[in-house]
Amino acid sequence: MTSHRIIASILFVLAAAPAQATECPTLFLGGRPPEVAQESLAAKTRPLCFKAFSVLHSGVTRTALWSAERLTRDSVGDARSMERxxxxxxxxxxxxTERAELSDYxxxxxxRGHLAPSGDMPDPEAQDESFSLANMIPQDPDNNRNLWAAIETAVRDLAIRSGEVYVVTGPIFSGTDLKALRGRVLVPTHLFKAVYDGRTRRAGAYIAENVPGFGWKAVxxxxxxxxxxIDVFPAxxxxxxxxxxxxxVPRPRAAKSTPSNESAGSVAWDLAKRAMKVWQ
Structure with missing residues:
Protein backbone atom coordinates (compact mmCIF):
# COMPACT_ATOMS: atom_id res chain seq x y z
CA MET A 1 0.00 0.00 0.00
CA THR A 2 1.49 3.40 -1.01
CA SER A 3 1.65 6.38 1.31
CA HIS A 4 -1.00 8.14 -0.81
CA ARG A 5 -3.41 5.24 -0.33
CA ILE A 6 -2.72 5.25 3.41
CA ILE A 7 -3.46 8.98 3.57
CA ALA A 8 -6.66 8.48 1.59
CA SER A 9 -7.72 5.77 4.02
CA ILE A 10 -7.28 8.12 6.98
CA LEU A 11 -9.30 10.85 5.35
CA PHE A 12 -12.11 8.89 3.79
CA VAL A 13 -12.61 5.46 5.39
CA LEU A 14 -15.62 5.86 7.66
CA ALA A 15 -17.11 2.38 7.69
CA ALA A 16 -15.37 0.85 10.72
CA ALA A 17 -16.94 1.39 14.13
CA PRO A 18 -14.87 2.84 17.01
CA ALA A 19 -13.18 0.33 19.29
CA GLN A 20 -15.02 -0.82 22.38
CA ALA A 21 -14.06 0.40 25.85
CA THR A 22 -10.80 -0.99 27.14
CA GLU A 23 -10.35 -3.28 30.11
CA CYS A 24 -7.82 -1.12 31.98
CA PRO A 25 -9.82 1.84 33.35
CA THR A 26 -7.34 2.64 36.14
CA LEU A 27 -4.97 4.07 33.52
CA PHE A 28 -7.49 6.73 32.49
CA LEU A 29 -8.60 9.92 34.21
CA GLY A 30 -12.05 9.21 35.64
CA GLY A 31 -11.88 5.71 34.19
CA ARG A 32 -12.65 7.05 30.70
CA PRO A 33 -10.24 6.38 27.82
CA PRO A 34 -9.51 9.07 25.24
CA GLU A 35 -12.29 9.44 22.69
CA VAL A 36 -11.72 9.70 18.95
CA ALA A 37 -13.93 12.62 17.98
CA GLN A 38 -12.91 12.58 14.30
CA GLU A 39 -14.83 9.70 12.80
CA SER A 40 -12.37 8.97 9.99
CA LEU A 41 -9.64 8.14 12.52
CA ALA A 42 -11.71 5.28 13.93
CA ALA A 43 -11.07 2.94 11.00
CA LYS A 44 -9.33 -0.31 12.01
CA THR A 45 -8.71 0.79 15.58
CA ARG A 46 -8.06 -1.72 18.35
CA PRO A 47 -7.58 -0.94 22.07
CA LEU A 48 -4.74 -2.83 23.73
CA CYS A 49 -4.10 -3.01 27.48
CA PHE A 50 -0.62 -3.45 28.89
CA LYS A 51 0.48 -3.58 32.52
CA ALA A 52 1.34 0.11 32.88
CA PHE A 53 -0.20 1.74 29.80
CA SER A 54 -2.87 1.35 27.16
CA VAL A 55 -2.94 2.24 23.47
CA LEU A 56 -5.50 2.65 20.74
CA HIS A 57 -3.81 1.11 17.71
CA SER A 58 -4.66 2.05 14.14
CA GLY A 59 -4.35 -0.56 11.42
CA VAL A 60 -4.33 2.30 8.90
CA THR A 61 -1.28 4.17 10.25
CA ARG A 62 0.20 1.01 11.85
CA THR A 63 0.93 3.09 14.93
CA ALA A 64 -1.08 3.91 18.02
CA LEU A 65 -3.28 6.99 17.89
CA TRP A 66 -2.68 7.46 21.61
CA SER A 67 -1.07 5.89 24.64
CA ALA A 68 -2.41 6.51 28.14
CA GLU A 69 -0.64 6.25 31.51
CA ARG A 70 -1.17 7.06 35.18
CA LEU A 71 2.09 8.10 36.83
CA THR A 72 2.48 8.35 40.59
CA ARG A 73 5.32 9.37 42.86
CA ASP A 74 5.89 5.71 43.74
CA SER A 75 5.71 4.38 40.17
CA VAL A 76 8.20 6.96 38.91
CA GLY A 77 10.51 6.18 41.83
CA ASP A 78 10.38 2.49 40.93
CA ALA A 79 11.00 3.29 37.24
CA ARG A 80 14.11 5.30 38.07
CA SER A 81 15.71 2.21 39.60
CA MET A 82 15.17 0.17 36.42
CA GLU A 83 17.96 -0.52 33.95
CA ARG A 84 16.76 -0.24 30.36
CA THR A 97 -1.78 -6.77 7.79
CA GLU A 98 -2.29 -4.03 10.40
CA ARG A 99 0.84 -4.17 12.56
CA ALA A 100 4.32 -2.72 12.12
CA GLU A 101 7.28 -5.07 11.80
CA LEU A 102 10.90 -4.53 12.81
CA SER A 103 11.79 -4.62 9.12
CA ASP A 104 9.66 -1.51 8.52
CA TYR A 105 11.98 0.56 10.71
CA ARG A 112 11.36 3.50 17.01
CA GLY A 113 10.04 6.21 19.31
CA HIS A 114 8.12 5.22 22.44
CA LEU A 115 4.75 6.81 23.13
CA ALA A 116 4.53 5.46 26.69
CA PRO A 117 8.25 5.77 27.56
CA SER A 118 10.30 2.86 28.84
CA GLY A 119 11.55 5.31 31.48
CA ASP A 120 8.04 5.39 32.98
CA MET A 121 7.85 1.63 33.46
CA PRO A 122 8.00 0.53 37.12
CA ASP A 123 9.07 -3.11 36.70
CA PRO A 124 10.71 -5.48 34.17
CA GLU A 125 7.42 -6.82 32.81
CA ALA A 126 6.04 -3.35 32.14
CA GLN A 127 9.29 -2.23 30.57
CA ASP A 128 9.38 -5.25 28.26
CA GLU A 129 5.80 -4.53 27.16
CA SER A 130 6.70 -0.91 26.38
CA PHE A 131 8.93 -2.13 23.52
CA SER A 132 5.94 -3.44 21.56
CA LEU A 133 5.85 -1.75 18.16
CA ALA A 134 2.19 -0.98 18.93
CA ASN A 135 3.67 1.62 21.32
CA MET A 136 6.06 3.07 18.72
CA ILE A 137 6.03 5.77 16.06
CA PRO A 138 8.67 6.64 13.44
CA GLN A 139 10.46 9.50 15.20
CA ASP A 140 13.27 11.79 14.13
CA PRO A 141 16.35 10.60 16.07
CA ASP A 142 17.34 14.08 17.28
CA ASN A 143 13.79 14.79 18.43
CA ASN A 144 13.48 11.43 20.18
CA ARG A 145 16.79 11.59 22.04
CA ASN A 146 16.81 15.25 23.01
CA LEU A 147 13.62 17.36 23.08
CA TRP A 148 11.21 14.47 23.57
CA ALA A 149 13.39 12.82 26.20
CA ALA A 150 13.45 16.16 28.04
CA ILE A 151 9.65 16.44 27.89
CA GLU A 152 9.32 12.89 29.27
CA THR A 153 11.69 13.75 32.10
CA ALA A 154 9.79 16.97 32.87
CA VAL A 155 6.53 15.02 33.15
CA ARG A 156 8.11 12.41 35.45
CA ASP A 157 9.47 15.21 37.62
CA LEU A 158 5.96 16.67 37.77
CA ALA A 159 4.60 13.30 38.91
CA ILE A 160 7.17 13.26 41.72
CA ARG A 161 6.15 16.76 42.86
CA SER A 162 2.41 16.34 42.38
CA GLY A 163 1.99 12.73 43.48
CA GLU A 164 -0.20 11.75 40.52
CA VAL A 165 -0.50 12.74 36.87
CA TYR A 166 -2.40 11.26 33.95
CA VAL A 167 -0.64 11.35 30.59
CA VAL A 168 -1.81 10.79 27.01
CA THR A 169 0.78 10.78 24.22
CA GLY A 170 0.33 10.42 20.50
CA PRO A 171 1.17 11.32 16.91
CA ILE A 172 -0.31 14.04 14.72
CA PHE A 173 -0.57 13.51 10.95
CA SER A 174 -0.94 16.98 9.44
CA GLY A 175 -1.34 17.79 5.75
CA THR A 176 -1.33 15.53 2.72
CA ASP A 177 2.39 15.23 1.96
CA LEU A 178 2.99 12.43 4.46
CA LYS A 179 5.75 9.81 4.50
CA ALA A 180 5.36 6.11 5.23
CA LEU A 181 8.09 3.61 6.11
CA ARG A 182 8.12 1.02 3.31
CA GLY A 183 4.72 2.37 2.30
CA ARG A 184 3.26 0.86 5.50
CA VAL A 185 3.97 2.79 8.73
CA LEU A 186 2.88 6.41 8.59
CA VAL A 187 5.38 9.01 9.82
CA PRO A 188 3.81 11.65 12.08
CA THR A 189 4.44 15.31 11.36
CA HIS A 190 4.12 16.23 15.02
CA LEU A 191 3.88 14.61 18.47
CA PHE A 192 1.80 15.58 21.48
CA LYS A 193 1.89 14.81 25.19
CA ALA A 194 -1.13 15.83 27.26
CA VAL A 195 -0.88 16.03 31.04
CA TYR A 196 -3.41 16.28 33.87
CA ASP A 197 -1.99 17.28 37.26
CA GLY A 198 -3.92 15.56 40.04
CA ARG A 199 -2.80 18.10 42.64
CA THR A 200 -3.75 21.31 40.82
CA ARG A 201 -6.54 19.71 38.75
CA ARG A 202 -5.30 21.49 35.67
CA ALA A 203 -4.22 20.21 32.28
CA GLY A 204 -2.29 21.13 29.16
CA ALA A 205 -0.33 19.61 26.33
CA TYR A 206 3.04 19.82 24.64
CA ILE A 207 3.19 19.77 20.83
CA ALA A 208 6.42 19.42 18.85
CA GLU A 209 7.26 18.89 15.21
CA ASN A 210 8.83 15.55 14.39
CA VAL A 211 12.07 17.22 13.31
CA PRO A 212 15.48 18.03 14.84
CA GLY A 213 15.70 20.92 17.29
CA PHE A 214 14.25 22.03 20.61
CA GLY A 215 11.12 23.82 19.41
CA TRP A 216 7.76 23.10 21.04
CA LYS A 217 4.61 24.85 22.19
CA ALA A 218 2.02 24.53 24.95
CA VAL A 219 -1.68 24.25 24.06
CA ILE A 230 -9.04 13.21 19.92
CA ASP A 231 -10.56 14.20 23.27
CA VAL A 232 -7.69 13.01 25.44
CA PHE A 233 -9.40 13.48 28.83
CA PRO A 234 -13.17 13.17 28.23
CA ALA A 235 -13.87 13.10 31.97
CA VAL A 249 9.79 23.49 30.95
CA PRO A 250 11.78 20.65 29.33
CA ARG A 251 15.50 21.18 29.83
CA PRO A 252 18.28 20.22 27.43
CA ARG A 253 20.61 17.66 28.93
CA ALA A 254 23.29 20.30 29.37
CA ALA A 255 20.88 22.32 31.54
CA LYS A 256 19.75 19.60 33.94
CA SER A 257 21.09 21.55 36.91
CA THR A 258 18.54 24.32 36.27
CA PRO A 259 15.82 24.37 38.96
CA SER A 260 12.90 22.20 37.84
CA ASN A 261 10.08 24.22 39.43
CA GLU A 262 10.04 27.02 36.84
CA SER A 263 6.78 27.05 34.91
CA ALA A 264 5.32 28.32 31.67
CA GLY A 265 3.97 31.39 33.44
CA SER A 266 7.28 32.52 34.92
CA VAL A 267 10.06 34.85 33.79
CA ALA A 268 12.21 31.74 33.31
CA TRP A 269 9.65 30.50 30.79
CA ASP A 270 10.13 33.66 28.68
CA LEU A 271 13.88 33.17 28.77
CA ALA A 272 13.51 29.51 27.87
CA LYS A 273 11.35 30.38 24.87
CA ARG A 274 14.02 32.69 23.49
CA ALA A 275 16.79 30.15 24.09
CA MET A 276 14.92 27.17 22.70
CA LYS A 277 13.17 28.92 19.80
CA VAL A 278 9.74 27.55 20.74
CA TRP A 279 7.84 26.40 17.67
CA GLN A 280 4.84 28.54 16.77
Missing part, protein backbone atom coordinates in the same frame (compact mmCIF):
# COMPACT_ATOMS: atom_id res chain seq x y z
CA UNK A 85 16.78 -3.45 28.32
CA UNK A 86 15.76 -3.05 24.66
CA UNK A 87 13.31 -5.74 23.54
CA UNK A 88 11.68 -4.24 20.44
CA UNK A 89 9.12 -6.58 18.91
CA UNK A 90 6.05 -6.71 16.70
CA UNK A 91 2.70 -6.80 18.52
CA UNK A 92 1.39 -10.30 17.86
CA UNK A 93 -2.11 -9.48 19.14
CA UNK A 94 -2.62 -7.42 15.98
CA UNK A 95 -3.40 -8.82 12.52
CA UNK A 96 -0.29 -9.15 10.36
CA UNK A 106 15.25 -1.07 9.59
CA UNK A 107 17.58 1.47 7.91
CA UNK A 108 14.68 3.93 7.65
CA UNK A 109 16.52 6.84 9.28
CA UNK A 110 13.83 7.03 11.99
CA UNK A 111 13.95 5.85 15.60
CA UNK A 220 -4.96 23.71 25.85
CA UNK A 221 -6.74 20.37 25.54
CA UNK A 222 -9.38 22.10 23.43
CA UNK A 223 -6.70 23.29 21.02
CA UNK A 224 -5.12 19.85 21.03
CA UNK A 225 -8.42 18.26 20.01
CA UNK A 226 -8.48 20.61 17.02
CA UNK A 227 -5.07 19.30 15.95
CA UNK A 228 -5.70 15.61 16.64
CA UNK A 229 -9.42 14.89 16.49
CA UNK A 236 -12.78 16.73 32.34
CA UNK A 237 -15.32 19.59 32.17
CA UNK A 238 -15.17 21.97 29.22
CA UNK A 239 -13.71 24.78 31.34
CA UNK A 240 -10.70 22.67 32.29
CA UNK A 241 -10.10 21.77 28.65
CA UNK A 242 -10.11 25.43 27.64
CA UNK A 243 -7.54 26.60 30.22
CA UNK A 244 -3.80 25.91 30.18
CA UNK A 245 -1.76 24.73 33.14
CA UNK A 246 1.83 25.86 33.64
CA UNK A 247 3.61 23.00 31.94
CA UNK A 248 7.09 22.27 33.31
Missing amino acids: VNTFKAEMRLPA SRSGFD TLLELQGYTG LPAQAKASLMDLP
Whole structure:
Protein backbone atom coordinates (compact mmCIF):
# COMPACT_ATOMS: atom_id res chain seq x y z
CA MET A 1 0.00 0.00 0.00
CA THR A 2 1.49 3.40 -1.01
CA SER A 3 1.65 6.38 1.31
CA HIS A 4 -1.00 8.14 -0.81
CA ARG A 5 -3.41 5.24 -0.33
CA ILE A 6 -2.72 5.25 3.41
CA ILE A 7 -3.46 8.98 3.57
CA ALA A 8 -6.66 8.48 1.59
CA SER A 9 -7.72 5.77 4.02
CA ILE A 10 -7.28 8.12 6.98
CA LEU A 11 -9.30 10.85 5.35
CA PHE A 12 -12.11 8.89 3.79
CA VAL A 13 -12.61 5.46 5.39
CA LEU A 14 -15.62 5.86 7.66
CA ALA A 15 -17.11 2.38 7.69
CA ALA A 16 -15.37 0.85 10.72
CA ALA A 17 -16.94 1.39 14.13
CA PRO A 18 -14.87 2.84 17.01
CA ALA A 19 -13.18 0.33 19.29
CA GLN A 20 -15.02 -0.82 22.38
CA ALA A 21 -14.06 0.40 25.85
CA THR A 22 -10.80 -0.99 27.14
CA GLU A 23 -10.35 -3.28 30.11
CA CYS A 24 -7.82 -1.12 31.98
CA PRO A 25 -9.82 1.84 33.35
CA THR A 26 -7.34 2.64 36.14
CA LEU A 27 -4.97 4.07 33.52
CA PHE A 28 -7.49 6.73 32.49
CA LEU A 29 -8.60 9.92 34.21
CA GLY A 30 -12.05 9.21 35.64
CA GLY A 31 -11.88 5.71 34.19
CA ARG A 32 -12.65 7.05 30.70
CA PRO A 33 -10.24 6.38 27.82
CA PRO A 34 -9.51 9.07 25.24
CA GLU A 35 -12.29 9.44 22.69
CA VAL A 36 -11.72 9.70 18.95
CA ALA A 37 -13.93 12.62 17.98
CA GLN A 38 -12.91 12.58 14.30
CA GLU A 39 -14.83 9.70 12.80
CA SER A 40 -12.37 8.97 9.99
CA LEU A 41 -9.64 8.14 12.52
CA ALA A 42 -11.71 5.28 13.93
CA ALA A 43 -11.07 2.94 11.00
CA LYS A 44 -9.33 -0.31 12.01
CA THR A 45 -8.71 0.79 15.58
CA ARG A 46 -8.06 -1.72 18.35
CA PRO A 47 -7.58 -0.94 22.07
CA LEU A 48 -4.74 -2.83 23.73
CA CYS A 49 -4.10 -3.01 27.48
CA PHE A 50 -0.62 -3.45 28.89
CA LYS A 51 0.48 -3.58 32.52
CA ALA A 52 1.34 0.11 32.88
CA PHE A 53 -0.20 1.74 29.80
CA SER A 54 -2.87 1.35 27.16
CA VAL A 55 -2.94 2.24 23.47
CA LEU A 56 -5.50 2.65 20.74
CA HIS A 57 -3.81 1.11 17.71
CA SER A 58 -4.66 2.05 14.14
CA GLY A 59 -4.35 -0.56 11.42
CA VAL A 60 -4.33 2.30 8.90
CA THR A 61 -1.28 4.17 10.25
CA ARG A 62 0.20 1.01 11.85
CA THR A 63 0.93 3.09 14.93
CA ALA A 64 -1.08 3.91 18.02
CA LEU A 65 -3.28 6.99 17.89
CA TRP A 66 -2.68 7.46 21.61
CA SER A 67 -1.07 5.89 24.64
CA ALA A 68 -2.41 6.51 28.14
CA GLU A 69 -0.64 6.25 31.51
CA ARG A 70 -1.17 7.06 35.18
CA LEU A 71 2.09 8.10 36.83
CA THR A 72 2.48 8.35 40.59
CA ARG A 73 5.32 9.37 42.86
CA ASP A 74 5.89 5.71 43.74
CA SER A 75 5.71 4.38 40.17
CA VAL A 76 8.20 6.96 38.91
CA GLY A 77 10.51 6.18 41.83
CA ASP A 78 10.38 2.49 40.93
CA ALA A 79 11.00 3.29 37.24
CA ARG A 80 14.11 5.30 38.07
CA SER A 81 15.71 2.21 39.60
CA MET A 82 15.17 0.17 36.42
CA GLU A 83 17.96 -0.52 33.95
CA ARG A 84 16.76 -0.24 30.36
CA VAL A 85 16.78 -3.45 28.32
CA ASN A 86 15.76 -3.05 24.66
CA THR A 87 13.31 -5.74 23.54
CA PHE A 88 11.68 -4.24 20.44
CA LYS A 89 9.12 -6.58 18.91
CA ALA A 90 6.05 -6.71 16.70
CA GLU A 91 2.70 -6.80 18.52
CA MET A 92 1.39 -10.30 17.86
CA ARG A 93 -2.11 -9.48 19.14
CA LEU A 94 -2.62 -7.42 15.98
CA PRO A 95 -3.40 -8.82 12.52
CA ALA A 96 -0.29 -9.15 10.36
CA THR A 97 -1.78 -6.77 7.79
CA GLU A 98 -2.29 -4.03 10.40
CA ARG A 99 0.84 -4.17 12.56
CA ALA A 100 4.32 -2.72 12.12
CA GLU A 101 7.28 -5.07 11.80
CA LEU A 102 10.90 -4.53 12.81
CA SER A 103 11.79 -4.62 9.12
CA ASP A 104 9.66 -1.51 8.52
CA TYR A 105 11.98 0.56 10.71
CA SER A 106 15.25 -1.07 9.59
CA ARG A 107 17.58 1.47 7.91
CA SER A 108 14.68 3.93 7.65
CA GLY A 109 16.52 6.84 9.28
CA PHE A 110 13.83 7.03 11.99
CA ASP A 111 13.95 5.85 15.60
CA ARG A 112 11.36 3.50 17.01
CA GLY A 113 10.04 6.21 19.31
CA HIS A 114 8.12 5.22 22.44
CA LEU A 115 4.75 6.81 23.13
CA ALA A 116 4.53 5.46 26.69
CA PRO A 117 8.25 5.77 27.56
CA SER A 118 10.30 2.86 28.84
CA GLY A 119 11.55 5.31 31.48
CA ASP A 120 8.04 5.39 32.98
CA MET A 121 7.85 1.63 33.46
CA PRO A 122 8.00 0.53 37.12
CA ASP A 123 9.07 -3.11 36.70
CA PRO A 124 10.71 -5.48 34.17
CA GLU A 125 7.42 -6.82 32.81
CA ALA A 126 6.04 -3.35 32.14
CA GLN A 127 9.29 -2.23 30.57
CA ASP A 128 9.38 -5.25 28.26
CA GLU A 129 5.80 -4.53 27.16
CA SER A 130 6.70 -0.91 26.38
CA PHE A 131 8.93 -2.13 23.52
CA SER A 132 5.94 -3.44 21.56
CA LEU A 133 5.85 -1.75 18.16
CA ALA A 134 2.19 -0.98 18.93
CA ASN A 135 3.67 1.62 21.32
CA MET A 136 6.06 3.07 18.72
CA ILE A 137 6.03 5.77 16.06
CA PRO A 138 8.67 6.64 13.44
CA GLN A 139 10.46 9.50 15.20
CA ASP A 140 13.27 11.79 14.13
CA PRO A 141 16.35 10.60 16.07
CA ASP A 142 17.34 14.08 17.28
CA ASN A 143 13.79 14.79 18.43
CA ASN A 144 13.48 11.43 20.18
CA ARG A 145 16.79 11.59 22.04
CA ASN A 146 16.81 15.25 23.01
CA LEU A 147 13.62 17.36 23.08
CA TRP A 148 11.21 14.47 23.57
CA ALA A 149 13.39 12.82 26.20
CA ALA A 150 13.45 16.16 28.04
CA ILE A 151 9.65 16.44 27.89
CA GLU A 152 9.32 12.89 29.27
CA THR A 153 11.69 13.75 32.10
CA ALA A 154 9.79 16.97 32.87
CA VAL A 155 6.53 15.02 33.15
CA ARG A 156 8.11 12.41 35.45
CA ASP A 157 9.47 15.21 37.62
CA LEU A 158 5.96 16.67 37.77
CA ALA A 159 4.60 13.30 38.91
CA ILE A 160 7.17 13.26 41.72
CA ARG A 161 6.15 16.76 42.86
CA SER A 162 2.41 16.34 42.38
CA GLY A 163 1.99 12.73 43.48
CA GLU A 164 -0.20 11.75 40.52
CA VAL A 165 -0.50 12.74 36.87
CA TYR A 166 -2.40 11.26 33.95
CA VAL A 167 -0.64 11.35 30.59
CA VAL A 168 -1.81 10.79 27.01
CA THR A 169 0.78 10.78 24.22
CA GLY A 170 0.33 10.42 20.50
CA PRO A 171 1.17 11.32 16.91
CA ILE A 172 -0.31 14.04 14.72
CA PHE A 173 -0.57 13.51 10.95
CA SER A 174 -0.94 16.98 9.44
CA GLY A 175 -1.34 17.79 5.75
CA THR A 176 -1.33 15.53 2.72
CA ASP A 177 2.39 15.23 1.96
CA LEU A 178 2.99 12.43 4.46
CA LYS A 179 5.75 9.81 4.50
CA ALA A 180 5.36 6.11 5.23
CA LEU A 181 8.09 3.61 6.11
CA ARG A 182 8.12 1.02 3.31
CA GLY A 183 4.72 2.37 2.30
CA ARG A 184 3.26 0.86 5.50
CA VAL A 185 3.97 2.79 8.73
CA LEU A 186 2.88 6.41 8.59
CA VAL A 187 5.38 9.01 9.82
CA PRO A 188 3.81 11.65 12.08
CA THR A 189 4.44 15.31 11.36
CA HIS A 190 4.12 16.23 15.02
CA LEU A 191 3.88 14.61 18.47
CA PHE A 192 1.80 15.58 21.48
CA LYS A 193 1.89 14.81 25.19
CA ALA A 194 -1.13 15.83 27.26
CA VAL A 195 -0.88 16.03 31.04
CA TYR A 196 -3.41 16.28 33.87
CA ASP A 197 -1.99 17.28 37.26
CA GLY A 198 -3.92 15.56 40.04
CA ARG A 199 -2.80 18.10 42.64
CA THR A 200 -3.75 21.31 40.82
CA ARG A 201 -6.54 19.71 38.75
CA ARG A 202 -5.30 21.49 35.67
CA ALA A 203 -4.22 20.21 32.28
CA GLY A 204 -2.29 21.13 29.16
CA ALA A 205 -0.33 19.61 26.33
CA TYR A 206 3.04 19.82 24.64
CA ILE A 207 3.19 19.77 20.83
CA ALA A 208 6.42 19.42 18.85
CA GLU A 209 7.26 18.89 15.21
CA ASN A 210 8.83 15.55 14.39
CA VAL A 211 12.07 17.22 13.31
CA PRO A 212 15.48 18.03 14.84
CA GLY A 213 15.70 20.92 17.29
CA PHE A 214 14.25 22.03 20.61
CA GLY A 215 11.12 23.82 19.41
CA TRP A 216 7.76 23.10 21.04
CA LYS A 217 4.61 24.85 22.19
CA ALA A 218 2.02 24.53 24.95
CA VAL A 219 -1.68 24.25 24.06
CA THR A 220 -4.96 23.71 25.85
CA LEU A 221 -6.74 20.37 25.54
CA LEU A 222 -9.38 22.10 23.43
CA GLU A 223 -6.70 23.29 21.02
CA LEU A 224 -5.12 19.85 21.03
CA GLN A 225 -8.42 18.26 20.01
CA GLY A 226 -8.48 20.61 17.02
CA TYR A 227 -5.07 19.30 15.95
CA THR A 228 -5.70 15.61 16.64
CA GLY A 229 -9.42 14.89 16.49
CA ILE A 230 -9.04 13.21 19.92
CA ASP A 231 -10.56 14.20 23.27
CA VAL A 232 -7.69 13.01 25.44
CA PHE A 233 -9.40 13.48 28.83
CA PRO A 234 -13.17 13.17 28.23
CA ALA A 235 -13.87 13.10 31.97
CA LEU A 236 -12.78 16.73 32.34
CA PRO A 237 -15.32 19.59 32.17
CA ALA A 238 -15.17 21.97 29.22
CA GLN A 239 -13.71 24.78 31.34
CA ALA A 240 -10.70 22.67 32.29
CA LYS A 241 -10.10 21.77 28.65
CA ALA A 242 -10.11 25.43 27.64
CA SER A 243 -7.54 26.60 30.22
CA LEU A 244 -3.80 25.91 30.18
CA MET A 245 -1.76 24.73 33.14
CA ASP A 246 1.83 25.86 33.64
CA LEU A 247 3.61 23.00 31.94
CA PRO A 248 7.09 22.27 33.31
CA VAL A 249 9.79 23.49 30.95
CA PRO A 250 11.78 20.65 29.33
CA ARG A 251 15.50 21.18 29.83
CA PRO A 252 18.28 20.22 27.43
CA ARG A 253 20.61 17.66 28.93
CA ALA A 254 23.29 20.30 29.37
CA ALA A 255 20.88 22.32 31.54
CA LYS A 256 19.75 19.60 33.94
CA SER A 257 21.09 21.55 36.91
CA THR A 258 18.54 24.32 36.27
CA PRO A 259 15.82 24.37 38.96
CA SER A 260 12.90 22.20 37.84
CA ASN A 261 10.08 24.22 39.43
CA GLU A 262 10.04 27.02 36.84
CA SER A 263 6.78 27.05 34.91
CA ALA A 264 5.32 28.32 31.67
CA GLY A 265 3.97 31.39 33.44
CA SER A 266 7.28 32.52 34.92
CA VAL A 267 10.06 34.85 33.79
CA ALA A 268 12.21 31.74 33.31
CA TRP A 269 9.65 30.50 30.79
CA ASP A 270 10.13 33.66 28.68
CA LEU A 271 13.88 33.17 28.77
CA ALA A 272 13.51 29.51 27.87
CA LYS A 273 11.35 30.38 24.87
CA ARG A 274 14.02 32.69 23.49
CA ALA A 275 16.79 30.15 24.09
CA MET A 276 14.92 27.17 22.70
CA LYS A 277 13.17 28.92 19.80
CA VAL A 278 9.74 27.55 20.74
CA TRP A 279 7.84 26.40 17.67
CA GLN A 280 4.84 28.54 16.77
